[in-house]
Amino acid sequence: MLESFVFHFGEMGSRWGFNRTVGQIYALLVITEEPISANEIGECLNISRGNVSMGLKELSSWQLVHTLHKPGDRKDYYHTNGSxxxxxxxxxxxxxxxxxxxxxxxxxxxxxxxxxxxxxxxxxxxxxxxxxxxxxxxxxxxxxxxxxxxKLDTLMKLGSGVGKVLDIKDKLLQKQQ
Amino acid sequence: MLESFVFHFGEMGSRWGFNRTVGQIYALLVITEEPISANEIGECLNISRGNVSMGLKELSSWQLVHTLHKPGDRKDYYHTNGSxxxxxxxxxxxxxxxxxxxxxxxxxxxxxxxxxxxxxxxxxxxxxxxxxxxxxxxxxxxxxxxxxxxKLDTLMKLGSGVGKVLDIKDKLLQKQQ
DNA sequence: CTAAAGGTTCAGAAATTTCTGAAACTTTAG
DNA sequence: CTAAAGTTTCAGAAATTTCTGAACCTTTAG
Missing domain, CATH: 1.10.287 (Helix Hairpins)
Known part of the structure; x- marks a missing residue:
């Protein structure tokens, strides 16, 4: 089930400006709570170590991943940051x-x-x-x-109702004149 | 100069869901006032007749082109429609x-x-x-x-000023209560 | 300083996408 | 009905993108 998410986001990735692998790596990181190592990513997605490295580099350039270090372990661990x-x-x-x-x-x-x-x-x-x-x-x-x-949330919830709010604004401006 | 536009839109095309040729055909049609035939498109862009046909088919599926017929001529002529x-x-x-x-x-x-x-x-x-x-x-x-x-235009021109309009709306609603 | 652990790079292989052009199809003038 | 004018299709060629893995680089424990 979750694999289908990762797979689908791989396909979607190309629509958003990066390739399948990058999309899959990103999807995997998004749904994984614990930071994971590059090796784990490669095993999980069945892709080569080199490809993982390139994918993570790409995601960094989009500022979409964070690198972490665990004390007493020199591997890099990756996770997504922000909402x-x-x-x-x-x-x-x-x-x-x-x-x-x-x-x-x-x-x-x-x-x-x-x-x-x-x-x-x-x-x-x-x-x-x-x-x-x-x-x-x-x-x-x-x-x-x-x-x-x-405010953004209010605005989105308003939907096309924003039209009415604009009307109100216009009326107020007229009175002031 | 205009060629650079057509060329650039070819590259852009892939970001928008279609391939280079489709992007170029579309760009060419957008900046050409007179409807043109499939042959003319092919000559202009240096692509094969078959490719033009496939590109136009794709653009039709996106509803982005119109077909026209000139009286006494059985070629199809293409142009873009709408703003x-x-x-x-x-x-x-x-x-x-x-x-x-x-x-x-x-x-x-x-x-x-x-x-x-x-x-x-x-x-x-x-x-x-x-x-x-x-x-x-x-x-x-x-x-x-x-x-x-x-209305859409007003809204866009407001920019982040839309925040203030939302405040006004809130105040009005409070008074009414 | 050395070697082991891990990360990065990149040339060429593999996969995928796009393009060509010849054959097949469609339409219509005569 | 026939043939000419035009369009579409699609198998395979060409171009492009992605992926692999071995060589190379970096860091650090000892």
Missing amino acids: IWDMANRVFEERRKREIDPTLSLLRDILLDNPGNDAEKYAQVRIDEIYRLLENITQWAQSLQSLSPE | IWDMANRVFEERRKREIDPTLSLLRDILLDNPGNDAEKYAQVRIDEIYRLLENITQWAQSLQSLSPE
């Missing part, structure tokens, strides 16, 4: 840095060019749309990250 | 169906199992966290999709 929400945030943040930011910078460059003909003019209009959308979404996502967890 | 925002929505919706929903269903199954020991008990607690997070986020995203574009 699931922290981890989701970290993946989001990291992907923004690695993917969205370079894309935005490329689009910006393209938009600075003078269009040579109508086709290029049209293309720039479309690219500008994409640029604005991407920028809006990432800025918004970042501002949400700075919200306190409780 | 960039529509497209982002469609990709989100489609990925939810293909990835998130199966994941949620797997997690639900695991949570129904009776834990056999402490390790399994711990694993279930963690999996439950993941389950609730995923469900929260997708439900929220869906309720946002049902918001009118203007």
Whole structure:
């Protein structure tokens, strides 16, 4: 049963920016309370020692694992740190840095060019749309990250009810004018 | 310049659930105003006719392209439809169906199992966290999709200022009590 | 200082994904 | 009905990604 979780997260991993093994290692660490050694990970998942090492390196670069040392033992022990929400945030943040930011910078460059003909003019209009959308979404996502967890929770629970709250806000502003 | 856009989106494509060619075809269609034929796409991107056909099939399954016919011409012509925002929505919706929903269903199954020991008990607690997070986020995203574009725009522009609006809402509710 | 225990690296092997192009299929003009 | 114009399919080739394991590096107990 739990193996199916680890296996499934391996497949999912590739959607989130890392490969199957990395996904499996991560899933294993998430559901294991005690920190475990690299050897144990390898045995558990049936992968080579080298592959475990590379996987853990990748997860560290995403800041998703912690290393521990037990006194009188020189092995490294690994575990995941933070709540699931922290981890989701970290993946989001990291992907923004690695993917969205370079894309935005490329689009910006393209938009600075003078269009040579109508086709290029049209293309720039479309690219500008994409640029604005991407920028809006990432800025918004970042501002949400700075919200306190409780407020974020309230907001999520509101769901589309947030529309009504916005209406109230508008009315208040009108009265003040 | 525009080639770099097409090329970059090819790379990006793999992050969004489809392969390089599909990403390039899509990028090309987005920045091309006039509908173009499958042959033109192949020439433009230097890919085989068969590959173009498969790519377009994939894009259709994501509902991201439209087929057109010119009178007196039996070729198919392709173009993208809808605003960039529509497209982002469609990709989100489609990925939810293909990835998130199966994941949620797997997690639900695991949570129904009776834990056999402490390790399994711990694993279930963690999996439950993941389950609730995923469900929260997708439900929220869906309720946002049902918001009118203007409201969504207001909300995005508010950014973290949405926190203050929530405070106002709370105060109003207290007065009413 | 030495050797044992553990970690990392990376060249090439294995697995997986993507692409090609020829054959098969579909549609329609004549 | 036939043939030309066009599209789709899919087996195998090519490209890409991932994985292994032996060589190498690092740390520390003695």
